[in-house]
Amino acid sequence: MIRTMLALDGTLIRGALALVLAAEQDISVVAEVDRGDEIQPMLWTKLPDVAVVDLDLIDDGGAGTVGPCPMLVLADRRRVRGLHHVLAGGRTVGVLANDVSPHRVVDGVRRLARGETVVDAELVLAALTATSPLTGRETEILELTAAGATVAEVAGSLGLSPGTVRNHLGRIARKAGARTRVEAVRVAQDAGWI
Structure with missing residues (x-):
């Protein structure tokens, strides 16, 4: 059983993803948080196998978040500024856009639990080559x-x-x-x- 923690802003989104994950026979959701400052304490309290984390929550008080498990970071394609810090943070991290299908998140959780890489190449490229459209x-x-x-x-x-x-x-x-x-x-x- 893959013990999973969700750290996502928005009760509806988090609840929907929790239902999708819990419907899988090999995944259980052991914790849910909606604030960046709650991530690290919950990681160390619940000791999940994988954490699914919104990049905005990491930026919002959880930037130093280092936990006992791999993280699947979900990021908005328009706001990927902090993503390179997460990738260079010295922990196992997977990265997906926050608009992917729930099945991609399920697959990402399983792959991270097995120690495999989970990367949305377009998202990472956007983070590394972000240029401003502003004059x-x-x-x-x-x-x-x-x-x-x-x-x-x-x-x-x-x-x-x-x-x-x-x-x-x-x-x-x-x-x-x-x-x-x-x-x-x-x-x-x-x-x-x-």
């Missing part, structure tokens, strides 16, 4: 926004009108696939654009 001006504007500057402050700092800054922020949000400026900043930081 130089958009990068400047987003960096100032990330530092807490208001639209008026960004405009004054760069000699632009507030309307021009808002237009740039709108384009930045579209390029980042974000709904808000705050989300655009987070996506850009996660992707290494700023």
Whole structure:
């Protein structure tokens, strides 16, 4: 029996994956967490054979997570910034995109439990070759926004009108696939654009 821990944000997703894994005769889910700071204590308490972990949770307080078992890291294809740190962390890690079918996750858990490699080559390549789609001006504007500057402050700092800054922020949000400026900043930081 492969004892598995799930560290995924979102009750619905985590619950659905727990049901899929538990339906397999050779896999049991022994723990579920939804915060990065809960990963390491639960790893050492439950001692799973494999942990399925959301990359965003590792970045969110669990960056130093080292546990007694291999980890299957699920990452958003748009936000792979921290992935190279996870891969170089000195532990057995598998990597899949978070939009793969549940059957790929099941297969990944089994393969990691056997000591085999699990890698989404496109995802790893994206992490290693991530380039920013932002122009130089958009990068400047987003960096100032990330530092807490208001639209008026960004405009004054760069000699632009507030309307021009808002237009740039709108384009930045579209390029980042974000709904808000705050989300655009987070996506850009996660992707290494700023």
